[in-house]
Amino acid sequence: MNKNSKIYIAGHRGLVGSAILDNLKNKGYNNILTKTHKELDLTNQLNVANFFEIEKPEYVFLAAAKVGGIVANNTYRADFIYDNMMIQNNVIHQSYLHNVKKLLFLGSTCIYPKKATQPMKEEYLLTDVLEYTNEPYAIAKISGIKMCESYNIQYGTNFISVMPTNLYGPNDNFDLEKSHVLPALIRKIHLAKLLSEEDEGAVVADLKVDSFEKAKAYLKEFGVTSNSVEIWGTGEPKREFLWSQDMADACVFIMESRNFSDMFKDGNTEIRNTHINIGTGEDISIKELAELIKKIVGFKGDLVFNETKPDGTMRKLTDVTKLNDLGWKHKVELEVGVNRIYNWYLNNSH
Numbered sequence: 001m002n003k004n005s006k007i008y009i010a011g012h013r014g015l016v017g018s019a020i021l022d023n024l025k026n027k028g029y030n031n032i033l034t035k036t037h038k039e040l041d042l043t044n045q046l047n048v049a050n051f052f053e054i055e056k057p058e059y060v061f062l063a064a065a066k067v068g069g070i071v072a073n074n075t076y077r078a079d080f081i082y083d084n085m086m087i088q089n090n091v092i093h094q095s096y097l098h099n100v101k102k103l104l105f106l107g108s109t110c111i112y113p114k115k116a117t118q119p120m121k122e123e124y125l126l127t128d129v130l131e132y133t134n135e136p137y138a139i140a141k142i143s144g145i146k147m148c149e150s151y152n153i154q155y156g157t158n159f160i161s162v163m164p165t166n167l168y169g170p171n172d173n174f175d176l177e178k179s180h181v182l183p184a185l186i187r188k189i190h191l192a193k194l195l196s197e198e199d200e201g202a203v204v205a206d207l208k209v210d211s212f213e214k215a216k217a218y219l220k221e222f223g224v225t226s227n228s229v230e231i232w233g234t235g236e237p238k239r240e241f242l243w244s245q246d247m248a249d250a251c252v253f254i255m256e257s258r259n260f261s262d263m264f265k266d267g268n269t270e271i272r273n274t275h276i277n278i279g280t281g282e283d284i285s286i287k288e289l290a291e292l293i294k295k296i297v298g299f300k301g302d303l304v305f306n307e308t309k310p311d312g313t314m315r316k317l318t319d320v321t322k323l324n325d326l327g328w329k330h331k332v333e334l335e336v337g338v339n340r341i342y343n344w345y346l347n348n349s350h
């Protein structure tokens with residue numbers, strides 16, 4: 001990629017896409033192409049074909065997807081498989097037809113078997129059954145990896161897949177039902193603290209409702225009260241969290257420095273499993289995460305574990321040897337990142 005290359009970021013307003021946009025701008029890339037979801041619905045084959053025909057991007061970051069936490073994945077199963085397969089089929093196929101020089105496809109570590117040996121290496125893909133709560137999403141992501149791999153092999157394209165761990169950062173989704181655990185707990189614990197301080201105005205403003213009674217009733221549904229916060233599941237599952245700006249930096253690093261062909265020449269004779277894990281290689285339990293957020297937010301109440309909610313995979317720690325060997329390592333440690341995202345939330349929640 002050179003600084004004038006025409007680069008399309010699909011999903012530029014999302015958690016990862018917005019961080020990729022900032023990262024590229026900061027590095028001096030000046031020909032970046034973006035479209036909002038409203039301007040271009042990537043599930044629409046004809047519109048995506050027209051877009052590529054007119055714009056002819058040279059590089060593509062595919063960070064648009066239907067994304068959500070464990071309950072969203074488990075509830076909207078059809079949407080997660082349909083939207084994700086449509087988006088990636090359209091973008092990857094049109095990238096091939098219009099001679100895109102390089103494409104980066106974002107998968108997820110949920111592609112690995114539910115009971116994979118830890119930490120999970122790239123070659124564990126398709127070696128056992130998946131976690132059921134996010135199986136439709138994971139299958140869409142696996143088909144995206146295999147699509148990139150197949151186009152590379154049959155058509156000589158240069159499409160690279162990366163498998164990020166759980167991400168968090170600015171522009172994350174803080175919805176109490178549909179979000180991932182880290183933003184959900186930041187918001188729930190913050191709101192519980194506001195309730196304990198009897199700051200009715202701040203609670204109403206955060207939830208954008210017209211009365212404190214409505215706000216309290218809504219929060220009760222999610223187990224948020226002035227003296228306790230509900231945590232889904234047992235608190236025992238472990239998760240690995242990567243700051244979204246580190247994730248974006250890894251994506252740009254890979255786009256700048258790697259080619260699909262390098263990935264099986266460097267001692268790897270197998271053309272399959274050329275995807276790259278992106279993570280920190282460190283994880284913590286959900287209980288420990290909740291305690292950390294509680295400390296940072298300054299909430300004094302209790303954490304109550306609701307075991308009727310799913311735990312999901314008990315552990316999905318990435319093996320980041322491949323990424324580290326390429327010369328990239330994360331910078332932001334979890335406690336620093338949680339402090340940053342809490343401050344970001346305080347400045348952006350109304």
Ligand SMILES: NC(=O)C1=CN([C@@H]2O[C@H](COP(=O)(O)OP(=O)(O)OC[C@H]3O[C@@H](n4cnc5c(N)ncnc54)[C@H](OP(=O)(O)O)[C@@H]3O)[C@@H](O)[C@H]2O)C=CC1
Nearest residue numbers: 011013014015016037041042043064065067106108166167
């Ligand atoms: N967040 C995480 O923890 C993880 C994310 N990933 C992957 O990283 C990538 C980015 O995720 P993340 O940034 O968190 O997701 P976000 O939900 O924050 O952003 C997704 C973006 O895609 C856009 N989008 C969704 N559907 C369409 C559509 N039909 N047409 C056009 N645009 C669409 C959204 O626009 P709009 O909001 O307007 O719909 C949004 O800008 C995804 O591939 C995801 O699977 C992988 C592992 C973990």
Ligand SMILES: C[C@H]1O[C@H](OP(=O)(O)OP(=O)(O)OC[C@H]2O[C@@H](n3cnc4c(=O)[nH]c(N)nc43)[C@H](O)[C@@H]2O)[C@@H](O)[C@@H](O)C1=O
Nearest residue numbers: 069070073108110134179180181184231232233310311312
């Ligand atoms: C990134 C990843 O995201 C999803 O997988 P997940 O890691 O299981 O997602 P999660 O962040 O929602 O939950 C992590 C853990 O945390 C627990 N938990 C506690 N309390 C809350 C809570 O309040 N909200 C949420 N969401 N989870 C909670 C929750 O029960 C679970 O044990 C995939 O569907 C898949 O899409 C994917 O790739």
